[in-house]
Amino acid sequence: MTVDERLERLTGIVESLAGSVVAHDNQIEGLITVAEEQKGRLDEVTKALASLERQWQAYLNTLPRQ
Numbered sequence: 711m712t713v714d715e716r717l718e719r720l721t722g723i724v725e726s727l728a729g730s731v732v733a734h735d736n737q738i739e740g741l742i743t744v745a746e747e748q749k750g751r752l753d754e755v756t757k758a759l760a761s762l763e764r765q766w767q768a769y770l771n772t773l774p775r776q
Contacts, residue, residue, distance in 0.1 A: 711719075
């Protein structure tokens with residue numbers, strides 16, 4: 711195998727790897743977006759749960775104690 715053939719082969723490998731990196735970069739960006747959306751939803755659920763807990767505690771405080 712000549713130096714030129716090896717160089718062409720390596721060039722092909724590098725181009726293939728570069729394409730893979732771009733594809734994975736896009737996937738990672740997508741996953742980051744999904745994680746940010748999920749964090750927003752988790753914050754909403756956490757606030758709703760805290761509110762529900764306060765409401766239940768207020769209700770329980772209205773019940774007669776024995």
